[in-house]
Amino acid sequence: MLSLDFIRENPEAVRRAVADKHDAADVDRILALDSSRRSKLTEVEALKAERNAGSKEVGRLMKEKRDEAEKLKSRMKELGDKVAAIEKELAATQEELDGLLLRVPNVPDDSVPAGAGAEGNVEVRSWGQKPEFSFQPKAHWDIGEALGILDFPRATKISGHGFTVFKGLGARLERALIAYMLDLAAKAGYTEVAVPYLVNRASMTGTGQLPKLEEDMYKLAADELYLIPTAEVPVTNLHAGETLQAEALPLKYCCYSACFRREAGSYGKDTRGMIRVHQFDKVELVKIVREEDSPAEHEALTADAERVLQSLGLHYRTMLLCRGDLSFAAARCYDIEVWAPGQGRFLEVSSCSNFRDFQARRMGLKYKDGQSKPRFCHTLNGSGTALPRLVVALLETYQQADGSVLLPEPLRPYLGGLERIKS
Template sequence: MLLRLPVRSTPLDRQLYPFYSSPYFPNDTTRPHVFDIKWIRENPDAFDAGLKKRGLESAAGKLIEIDEARRSHLTALQDAQSRRNAASKEIGKAMAAKDQAAADKLKAEVADLKERIQTGEEKARELEMQLNEVLSAIPNLPLDDVPLGADENDNVEVRRWGEPPKFDFEPKQHFEVGESLGLMDFETAAKISGARFVVLKGALSRLERAIASFMIDLHTGENGYTEYNPPLLVKDAAAYGTGNLPKFAEDLFRTTEGFWLIPTAEVSLTNMVRDEIIPADQLPMRCTAWTPCFRSEAGSAGRDTRGMIRQHQFSKVELVSITTPEASLDEHERMTASAEKVLQRLELPYRTMLLCTGDVGFASRKTYDIEVWLPGQNAYREISSCSVCGDFQARRMNARYRAGDKDVRFVHTLNGSGLAVGRTMVAILENFQQADGTVIVPKELRPYMGGMERIEPAA
């Protein structure tokens, strides 16, 4: 699940240029451009149309202007290098002809050209960095079948599964259920760490572990994913590769040693192919991991302040696919079905939403949100986002595959929650709550709970 890009229409300079001074932007000018600048030059209207769908102003003209300056400078630099090479040869000829004056003049020219070339190479690096930084601040372009819209109110329901349960009592929200069981403690968590943390105890602590184990077993046993246990701390380049940096630095936690705590295992899993050329017969790669995740929730002040819906620390089972361009859209449907299967097995009602252009994430071309029914809120709430990113992340990571002997192309990347473990617990507590305050354990989870069928209040 990626962080959302706020929809806005502001002057281009204010949209893009603040990132020039970002300390988290990689300074390697040999890496590929985040967007294919050649394609932008040849298709400026199509590029701007994609930005317009996201509520952003045109950018092709400014990008082409920066690129023209870069290309013009590179041409002048190449001309200077060619002239230096030619002049160096002419020095030998002048010396052979015993024309010292001509040789001295040529030597002076070569020295001047050498200085100009050194200065020009530094300028070329600056122009290359400038272009890539501007490109790095631009979100991915949505696919044609993504509905136009400004925000979540314009998302389109694709399908719905299961019927919301009917209660003969007023259903409670999950934190009311958990606290009444004596197994969910927000006050102690606040004493230890502050707001947006929780301490789980006893059966609820085991339930979280059971949910994650069930999900991992399902994805590896039936859905064809390989389980990984990746690092939770990543470098700048890894967070940049998935699109979290530089734009969303404030949404992440950073250590004093310069590592970033992962907001999702997508960052670690996707970056396993960074700077790699993968043989085509090894694709698709399907990866899954159950990890803690950490988010500052910088833009969510006042939202979901009670309970486990939006916390600084939570656990999630992530799904990541690395595939070819031809297979990525089918893989997107497959990944979404894999996430939906978890809810079906747990008998939790849900609906699947196709996000509109104003709500789709920064790195995504197309996203399905799966929303589970929460009786205590009388609403559907997001429990998974499954996104296809095209080559957007692959370009940032320089991740490629070999399609033939000489044909090397960028891979396509996909990611999705399969599912958010804490939110799945929330859904179980609310959908399976009983009038006496107990909670029925879904049948699929009972083997992971030592045969427990019902969660009782703590003794």
């Protein structure tokens, strides 16, 4: 969330961010509500001050058993009624304002390129090369089913479209990758956490999924709980409402979790295989940092995510998202896209975002050093990385003419020394 001060002082920048992010937030309405809120507040606070003073006076008069007390009491009663009336209006104004404020997207950082959508994103670097094949590379669904490690029909049978069953070495590969990536993150100084997959509304609001993206979430209506779309939600909210000591920052967490996404509105897209699914595994990297450190920490986090792909020998490119492709809460974001030979295209396996103080303000996450006033932390996160698409890239990149799949060296210890998956 943006501060009202910021919106008041930079209405043009906010309007531009709203437009560029293809959002519909009503900045003018917010400005109007803010001004009406403040005038009502000033009015009601003056009345309250008068009432507070009057009430003290009543107490004094009653102690002295003076009958002026009754007269003053009834005058204060009238004042109180007036206060209640204005407060009712104020509460309505405040409620509408809060609601609108939560729907204003973050303002992109100055370094973010202009652009309307994905085509405006800028490739900042790439690593490795597209592998060459002496045969026509197959798609992961063919490779996986032939090897008996992926079973889409049965996943559909038990849950529906958009779910995956991993079997045998497929399941083992999934587990190996999780362990491998967590170990990598631990080496980079991230503290591993394991967190709930069901979170309350406040947590979802804290990181910015709610109220805007309600229809993208799986919700358990009976309990007012949501299935997490990413570990970002529970992990970033770990410190919601806290004021941290500046010396304790940066906090770096890594977390494996299952992720649940309804993918509303993307029906008909990526329908085959496991490029777009309702449930997937992911290792997430989260940082809570000081304001002045967030740009450098963002670069470092992106490098940490890229290392996963480098160490597995997978070709990828890193894209700096343009203003139009930036998500609601992000101020700056790198997408890391891995090459999938069977698809003939790059797949996004990580979005490394700097939210600046946008999430921290929503969740009341602050830090303070010495005498200074508490300031909002900056929060960042990125996948390190999402599993299904990583497995897609792995299977499609390392597939052999005989249908087997070679395993990259660093992964082998996690699979009991196995060098290749074959049927």
